[in-house]
Amino acid sequence: MPLATVYSRAKLGVNAPLVTVEVHLSGGLPAFNIVGLPEATVRESRDRVRSALINSRFEFPVSRITVNLAPADLPKEGGRFDLPIAIGILLASGQVPAAPLEHIELIGELGLSGELRAVDAALPAAIQASAAGHILILPSANTGLASIVDDTGVREAESLLAVAAHLHGQQALPFAGAGVEPIDENNYPDLSDVKGQAGAKRALEIAAAGGHSLLLSGPPGTGKTLLANRLLGILPPLTEAERLDIATVQSVAGQPLRLHRPFRSPHHTASAAALVGGGSYPRPGEISLAHNGILFLDELPEYPRKVLEVLREPMESGEVIISRAAQQLTFPAKFQLVAAMNPCPCGYDGDENKDCRCTPDQIQRYRSKLSGPLLDRIDLRITVPRLPPGVLQESAKAESSAVVRERVCAARDRQERRGPNINARLSADEVATFCALDTASKQFMLRAEQKLGLSARAHHRLVKIARTIADLAGDKDISLGHLQEAMIYRGEL
Template sequence: MSLALIYSRAQAGVWAPLVSVEVHLSNGLPGLSIVGLPETAVRESKDRVRGALLNSGFEFPARRITINLAPADLPKEGGRFDLPIALGILAASGQVAAQSLAAHEFVGELGLGGELRGVRGALPAALQAARAGRALVCPRENADEAALVSRGSVLPAGQLLGVCAHLQGQCPLPAHDSPGWCRGQEGEPDLSEVRGQSQARRALEIAAAGGHDLLMVGPPGTGKTMLARRLPGILPPMTEEEALETAAVTSISDQGFDPARWHRRPFRSPHHTASGVALVGGGPHPRPGEVSLAHHGVLFLDELPEFDRRVLEVLREPLESGTIIISRAAHQAEFPARFQLIAAMNPCPCGYLGDASGRCRCTMDQVLRYRSRVSGPLLDRFDMHIEVPRLSQRELHGADSGTEPSAAVHARVCAARELQQNRSACPNAHVTNGQVEQLCGLAEPDRALLDRAIDHLHLSARAYHRILKVARTIADLDASGRVTTDHLTEALSYRRLDRAHVE
């Protein structure tokens, strides 16, 4: 047989489209050519494959070898096609039986000695292979992440010889067991370590319960970062589907898959010097950025006005749509980006505006320029704005400073989320504007109160609906079927920057 067909998977964002590796041996001058829009790393695979075959004891055919990676219009990158190319050559030359190839898909880079090396995106490849009803043969390095797909069959191998022995029926590769599913939040910082700041702690609980974006404003050293880092510990545990989506993003990223944390909600905190590409993703071969690495988790932006304004503006699309699309000349890549945005900022350049110490010497022009670094449309997308003031010594060391552990808050948050899931199948922050009007069912006096607040604070229609969503979450935490005046007034109190703008 001079023609062989092997199935593999490419990488396109978080998807793994099928690639058919066709190998044909023909008469003519010996040589090897690869067609089908291969990039540099794929073209270089001919030398890796030749060395791996010879050093594994196989014969490299002295014939003209043509390898087609179909579909031809799909860009191919990396060394993931080394293994299927090598097996295609062996099958086409009759050195390996071709009967069992159709039941498998293959990904893996080859070393010159025939050893298999890990590749990016093994989890998306395993997901697609399972849907196609084929077993995935991959390097041992990728076995843990690929085996997360419970309905799939993953066969890890360390050497090309081991794969060939499996295909020949001489020594079957054992299936790799899943690393297991854990819903715990162990190891997260505890909320009991935060002293005082009862209002900020309450706002953090509401944000966690409804999935609301939160902006904290206050002087340096008041606990804004400390509060933000404790949010993942009070969020509900991820479902298995959410965890797989998050793991798929890390699988294709530069940081790689971490089997110890794949079931935990991610917490990403990029530095304020981060570029737009670092935040949303990009590059010649598009890679996920911080917004995608925070998928189903928390994206924390400390010192918000210090970020480049153009960088912050790119957040507006994923905040609304939950996805980010990166366009390049060759193709587009789409990454998920459904994250909860938590941001912190100082009230002025020196950080002490309104502080009881009276240390602030900033002029009003300096304050306005500082705050204008964050655009109005971006601020409008925060559901909640809160002030985190400096604590007095009595509040810092007093017995009534509040030491409720994360576990207690976590239980209330989970109960509220369960109500939302049963009612709307999503957190309150993600319900549509039409739905939230029905869910709140405001009484006439409460609607009049909200209308007066909207007129006084000059709020947008977006802010109006976000106030309703926060009020609905507060009602859920109280296990209340309807939004009351108390719930509405508390939700209005979390629009601190709107009040400051009017004042």
């Protein structure tokens, strides 16, 4: 048959829209043309496919070959269409049967020898192929990622020859194995390593229990980074839905699979595009790679202000929308922001043991890199002071991460029973429903608003922090004590 149709999947953000690969063989001078908005890598597949077919001992048709990637207005990128194009040519030239291909989708980059190489965004393709009731054939290097989805019908192939043998019914391709290493939730730095800093540890526990953002400020060497690195160890285990979301973003970014909460710590020289994502063919940035995990920004004022400002919208919405002339892509970005900073350029402003060498103007310029709207979106803002002499030599063992995690998990359970959102992401209606204040608490908040000039956002965030403190204590209602503690850790008192 001179016309063949094969199915594949494109890459569009975290989605994988269906692509119909049509191959037509006609008379005339030999030529090989690919149409359907292919970018340079897709156009180069002509040479890869030709060599792969010849080296796999197939006959390359001496015909005018036209390949159409439909829909024509969807941009096509990468080498993922090599395998479906090659199979389409074999089908059009009668070298493989057509019947098995009706419910099969193919993705894979071909080497010149006919071997299959890994492609990115395999997981979204596996999910959507499963939803369509199709079997997806992927390179073996991808199946460890794609097979975390149950019952997807993902099969793995080492080469073009193996795919052809499967279609001929000679040797069936194996279903994808699990390919996922067991997860050790206890293999994180332990909180017991941190000596002293009871207030900072309490703030860390509140942040973990409610998913709140956290800013740690203090002189150099007081343990800010040490504390931030131990937040992962007290967070509750991931749900299956969260694991799938994390794996999807990793797959789209072309990163190896790590099914635990991500901890991203970009350097302060990172650009705004590196944080948000982007490019001609948009890819997820650091805040999307930190989805369902932690984004740690050390030395926060050292980041350019325009870079920090891009965090404001994702912190509220939990997603990043990247607009281009031809398309608009959405990446998930429900991250927990943890940041650390010094109080001034030299680091010793307010330190009793060392004198600050900074002028008031230098301190003002340093702190002004953090805008008011950004600081207003950070729930907990605490100071990590220098430890008193002798604390580091104490032999008493501090509370371990496992003990704190039990309290955090209990608080999260209470939140899950109330509704789908953790406290940090409660909407205004949910705050009114789940965070009602008694008369004393309302009067306290009224005085705070009058004295401190709290914004509406600050008011809601204070109430949500108090709700988390009440959940940690096992209390059904928010009391005045919970609200006062929230005010302290918010940095308003």
